[in-house]
Amino acid sequence: MNLLELFYTFFKIGMISIGGGYAILPIIQFQIVDSLKLITIEQYIHIITISQMTPGPLVVNTASFVGLQISGVMGAIVATLGSVISGVFLSIVLYKFFMKYRSLKSINHVLLGLRSTSIGLIAASAVTILLLSFYSNNQFSFTSLSLFVLSYILSMKIKKPLMVIFISGLLGIITYS
């Protein structure tokens, strides 16, 4: 698989990944593991685990990882760019469109509607994250709940998201068994 093919493979994956996150996993699995056999299923499971443990969006981490396996650093760059380029392009197109036509009531209304819908989508993702966090290994984790509550209170007091994440991470090391 050469770099161009790698780019194209991830370009296709990037194009269908609307709404983000775990919904795209089956798509990636089908393309990369089953269809093109670029990586094995074991490697695939590793990627998923790592992608959740390292910073960065799932698509980006997956693309970088697979790209690395196939063609080193160049492969990682090419695969990653392929996966995000359609989103970047369409985002800008959409942005320019809305900026140009937002004086029209109908367009402004659509923008407000999209804002509202995105609140719903974001809230849903938070619930999913928290459920996974509270119920790991089919057991309820009181520690996770406590850290959640603590973080929430903290986030209202100190307006520094990074600090809250950092503190919660430290507390996690101390309190989890």
Added chain:
Amino acid sequence: MSFKLFRIMFSISAFTFGGGYIVIPMMRKHFIEDLNVLTESELLDIAAMAQSVPGAIAINISVLIGYKLNGIKGVIIALIASILPPLIILSIISKSYDLFIENEIILKALKGMEAAVGALIIELVVSMTQVLLKENSILIKLLAPLSFILILFTSINPIIIILTTVIVCLIQARVQA
């Protein structure tokens, strides 16, 4: 400005754990509260647009902010700054990911951070909802809970929800005219 943009986007990307939405509170802190180059509603609009196109939301948001602040140059800076951290970290980890995956301290820290991310996103949703409630249109206000329920409890593709939002808002705007 260019270097500052790069530095901020790079640091935000380096701490994007638990999915893309966590970038929103971070963008809010840096660009709205610290630098005052973005307003709350501009950020909401950008988040809504980033959500409605394919690709990674975190990347789309950072690219749009880059575009707003510095045109295409800003896009390129933001894009590179955002994809570098995962690339670097994955390159380092891929040499020995077994060690990484099984490292107890890292796992506990991640669990703690997960809880914090959930809390920060809920806090974001609460503040965005407060803004939303000021809208007059009942339809607009209903779109958030509706999309929340649809995403969590059905397997409807987010694309469908977004397209439906657009159509429904256009219809309502026409009807009101």
